[in-house]
Amino acid sequence: KQEVTQIPAALSVPEGENLVLNCSFTDSAIYNLQWFRQDPGKGLTSLLLIQSSQREQTSGRLNASLDKSSGRSTLYIAASQPGDSATYLCAVRGIQGAQKLVFGQGTRLTINP
Amino acid sequence: NAGVTQTPKFQVLKTGQSMTLQCAQDMNHEYMSWYRQDPGMGLRLIHYSVGAGITDQGEVPNGYNVSRSTTEDFPLRLLSAAPSQTSVYFCASTPSRTDTQYFGPGTRLTVL
Numbered sequence: 652k653q654e655v656t657q658i659p660a661a662l663s664v665p666e667g668e669n670l671v672l673n674c675s676f677t678d679s680a681i682y683n684l685q686w687f688r689q690d691p692g693k694g695l696t697s698l699l700l701i702q703s704s705q706r707e708q709t710s711g712r713l714n715a716s717l718d719k720s721s722g723r724s725t726l727y728i729a730a731s732q733p734g735d736s737a738t739y740l741c742a743v744r745g746i747q748g749a750q751k752l753v754f755g756q757g758t759r760l761t762i763n764p
Numbered sequence: 765n766a767g768v769t770q771t772p773k774f775q776v777l778k779t780g781q782s783m784t785l786q787c788a789q790d791m792n793h794e795y796m797s798w799y800r801q802d803p804g805m806g807l808r809l810i811h812y813s814v815g816a817g818i819t820d821q822g823e824v825p826n827g828y829n830v831s832r833s834t835t836e837d838f839p840l841r842l843l844s845a846a847p848s849q850t851s852v853y854f855c856a857s858t859p860s861r862t863d864t865q866y867f868g869p870g871t872r873l874t875v876l
Contacts, residue, residue, distance in 0.1 A: 682861050683862060685864065693869065694867045694868055694869040694870050695854065695856075695867040696867075697866065700863075740807075742865075744861060751797065751812060751822055751823070752797075754806045756804075
């Protein structure tokens with residue numbers, strides 16, 4: 652059974668810092684890995700999608716990497732801003748069975764002005 | 765495009781009542797799913813559909829029914845609400861297994 656873990660559960664940093672969020676998964680048989688952002692009381696917004704054959708994806712100040720063999724992904728946020736404060740979730744889509752996404756518990760990020 | 769829409773945004777039910785959570789998407793996506801999000805449990809798959817007329821169970825299907833008569837709509841029915849079904853419910857859609865998953869804004873359900 653696929654399990655996804657995100658460390659740390661919460662992170663607070665001053666504005667302007669570069670930071671890394673971590674995601675690990677137990678089964679490397681995946682189609683892809685997706686990073687989401689969730690603001691309090693809101694739905695999930697897709698940030699980056701990395702296919703299993705890819706090593707990284709970039710969008711603006713965000714860069715996500717994938718090491719499928721070791722079951723790890725990182726989300727790098729450059730020059731953090733208070734508007735980046737949110738919960739960040741990673742999710743993997745397995746090859747076996749249903750087309751479900753298996754989610755981590757998320758990292759709650761606070762950027763202090 | 766409106767994307768994925770869900771109604772209602774909030775709902776309070778009494779134990780034993782039934783209701784339907786509505787989900788619609790205008791992106792012509794074949795795959796649609798329902799998730800619930802609970803503190804400490806993360807998001808868990810309830811039911812999913814890979815196309816009109818095709819549905820299947822996810823991780824936590826008990827107490828819920830779904831149907832998919834059209835590509836656009838994927839309603840979730842609570843047959844007899846229980847306090848354990850108090851949660852935030854998200855509908856999602858994607859064109860295929862290798863594509864981005866798009867989520868609706870959620871329905872916050874409280875069962876008393």
